Amino acid sequence: MYSERIRLASLHDKVMSAAEAASLIKDGMTVGMSGFACAGDAKAVPFALVERTGHEPLSISLITGASIGNGLDKLMAEAGLLARRMPFQADPALRKAITEDGHIVPTASVGNSANLALFADQVIVEISLRYGANLEGLHDIYIPPERPERSPIPLVRPDQRIGATAIPIDPAKIAAIVISEYSDSPSNVLPPDGETQAIADHLIGFFANEVEAGRLPRNLGPLQVGVGSIANAVMAGLVDAPFENLSMYSEVLQDSTFELFDAGKLDFASGSSIVLSAARGAQVFGDFERYKERLVLRPQEISNHPEVARRLGIIGINTALEFDLYGNVNSTHVGGTRMMNGIGGSGDFARNAQLAIFVTKSIAKDGAISSVVPMVSHVDHTEHDVDILVTEQGLADLRGLAPRERARAIIDNCVHPEYRAALEDYFARACERGGQTPHVLEEALSWHINQERRGHMLTTA
């Protein structure tokens, strides 16, 4: 039944149950697992690990490419399984197929799996029968040589293949193979709405001007788009834009990638994982040959590599939680303290892209929160790395502007009308005090404090 998925016959006797495979993982071990934003993650083995915590002490350090699905992070944390969730690794559980050479073909993500497998002592492979063997050929596994012998990454176009179609490891390291029928968790992206369409429209207008001025080519150059509903919806807005032959050099490919393919706008997409809604996932994987030649999945080290981002001149479009008068962006922490989501690859892209664009709606929670504040409560992307800010109100082009000019552009273009007077007032009083980057320090975080104490950023509201 699974021999076509395990073409190296000598490995057939490694097939075992998830519980047996999980028993190879001992208390105190460091475990790497595949998985990147809910795509291509191990499932049967981590479920079996959680099961074991009911009747034995078991605590591991776990590293993955990014978040994993099926509620597994929560389940593992609640079971007390996770002593630590990031550093070194010994044994990855990968969820894939195996070639004649014992090499591993990933499914819907590459993420960190190739590096994890190369550094691991033992490898457990999960093979999901839910995914067709036609995923083989989708991946491009390139691992830079070790320093000081490291050579240039030969990638000069998003559609170029520079590596192998499978993760090249010694088959002797494969300690167990588990057959499962699990699927990836679907994404829960929200559909586009009037505000995301307005953000997309501002961005399309900006791109059109840049093309007109000769600063961008007619196909814009490779696009990187952050994960999540807003960035996905903004990208979907390009379906009706006057740009053809688009390409993507991105990290997570979402529904919008396939909408752009279907609309004939997108020529090629490079990513590290494919994360789709349930309906779009059924369509794409049910008709995969239609897209396969125009897709490649790479290790996240390559999809996010500063060398490639800079060389290709990518345009990075990522989501801000909030940004401030001077263009600093908070992508992760609500009120400076509570983590909403990780930074993902946005730091690599913002620093090294040709254009770093951040998008957000100007208000949240029915206006109780302004996404444009005097000073962000946490900085993920500094003023130095942020070129363009867009809300449904408008677009601020910060390139080449001094701090006070940036504040002017942001107040005039991005802040919601309900917060404009308050922000204007803060800025005016800050300017009276002077300085290169004027602030009224004792009020700089007052909007966040108000929101925390009174449920609204402006006490007068």
Place this chain on the structure above:
Amino acid sequence: MYSERIRLASLHDKVMSAAEAASLIKDGMTVGMSGFACAGDAKAVPFALVERTGHEPLSISLITGASIGNGLDKLMAEAGLLARRMPFQADPALRKAITEDGHIVPTASVGNSANLALFADQVIVEISLRYGANLEGLHDIYIPPERPERSPIPLVRPDQRIGATAIPIDPAKIAAIVISEYSDSPSNVLPPDGETQAIADHLIGFFANEVEAGRLPRNLGPLQVGVGSIANAVMAGLVDAPFENLSMYSEVLQDSTFELFDAGKLDFASGSSIVLSAARGAQVFGDFERYKERLVLRPQEISNHPEVARRLGIIGINTALEFDLYGNVNSTHVGGTRMMNGIGGSGDFARNAQLAIFVTKSIAKDGAISSVVPMVSHVDHTEHDVDILVTEQGLADLRGLAPRERARAIIDNCVHPEYRAALEDYFARACERGGQTPHVLEEALSWHINQERRGHMLTTA
């Protein structure tokens, strides 16, 4: 007298006075000038421009590689000459020599000069007779091809040459040549002291451990060192360290580079400019053949390029003005508002280096200021980009640590004893409130407010 400096004879009739050359620059023009951290800057022509402002309206937009010397920025600003100080450029004044092909040989910096000259409509060249013709061969001018045809930068070792020894421009663009006898301004670096030596010692201990653990090679790998007294003094501390065959891949080469050469510790140094104290400058340029084969100056686009920084795995050592509990670094703004100095290349290095290290003394102004604070008042390098923090008190290794663990390491190792209890108290109360990155928002900037109002970060002192 200057024919050996202008080997293309057809250009000899372009020699004119600084005032005549300056008259080519019209009101409203955008002017690019050479100069990078006081090295290799144009001098005669900008002095002549300042002169003109006394009797005619003259306002230009000026772009350079970095700061320029001889008090020229101040003079030009006070004369009302500068409408803007950064963007596009039309006419650079370069301070160099000219080859048989009409190509330009820079002096003690490359900075942005090559790009400025390539994009300029007209070029004014200043030739300083103070510098010997033996600077020719020091420079390596490589300009990446335009996108989308951009290929990998072929640099794989700090000592490699990949470009030309002069800036290749069409001699027809050379509109004027001015002969001068100006010298570069000397740097005012402070000598090492007990605290900078303590910082160096902590760093040397850390490096020794990394080598022992096999995480760094015995020669550490290419070092990048920020500009300024503290980084220079820390680097000088490596003279007595047990590391041999060091190399530098840096931006500004300071006195410490030549101390390490003289001590036989350093094999090679790559930079974008050479900025020395008066005494060291006289010695180095008076005996330049001694160093020339072990030095190269590159355009700042290459000295700071993310592709090269990442490939070589550089160790970046830069100076912080202050850092906070969670490892965010402020390199530029006192009290969040007043600019102390620019960010320089540190952002490129911190994000893309193998190891990003920031150094500072733990207190300033006789203890009225702590360099370790609850929340920095301005962020130039985010927690995501900072690996190692060092003060004279000790070293915090933040790699792989969660935010609360980072705070613990910083309190235990970096803060000055006079501020330890207060920082510990802040952190404990922040943790009571919870969150991924705990803060007491209404007190987060209180140390800066205290300093501003009462002249000391702790009101009780």
